[in-house]
Amino acid sequence: MRKNKIKVVVNDKMQKKYVYYLTEEEGKNFDPEFKPELSPREMLRLGVFGGKYLSDCQKEFPAAWFKDVRFSEKYHQADLNFFKVNASQSLSVWQKNGWIHPDDPRGWFQWYCRYYQGRRHPDDQRQIKRWKAIRRHIGQVKKNCYSGDLACRRKQRQAILHWAYDSRKI
Secondary structure, three states, X not given: OOOOOEEEEEEOOOOEEEEEEEOXXXXXXXXXXXXXXXXXXXXXXXXXXXXXXXXXXXXXXXXXXXXXXOOOOOOOOHHHOOOOOOOOOOHHHHHHOOOOEXXXXXXXXXXXXXXXXXXXXXXXXXXXXXXXXXXXXXXXXXXXXXXXXOOOOHHHHHHHHOOOOXXXXX
């Protein structure tokens, strides 16, 4: 636990005057059921979400997270993803399916970035449950691909990468 909690005020395209507090040290004191293999910085540097995710709200997170990250300011570009494929669904699909919590209007990765930074939130258990559910895709890659064959199931591997699992190691 942090000695002093840190107040964060968010003002970006999707949230105005949203306030939350960092109560844990960055990257520490995770729920015992939540063991991501990649940090947000590692994910961004590898290439996720077509270079579009967090392109307008970098002030909220450490500048080091964005060093050597290629962004697309205007639209999602699959060639910026590690596996060079589009494995994303639109925000409207996420909203329609009820996967978005109002405090994290960009979805799971925004929740994860804030959690990694030290925010703890009432939605944590739901998000961790969703993260754990992605393991079924890891099982499918293991069943259908030779170990280390990064050309096998690239779209599924990219989607797995979006959830902080290192699909390069499958």
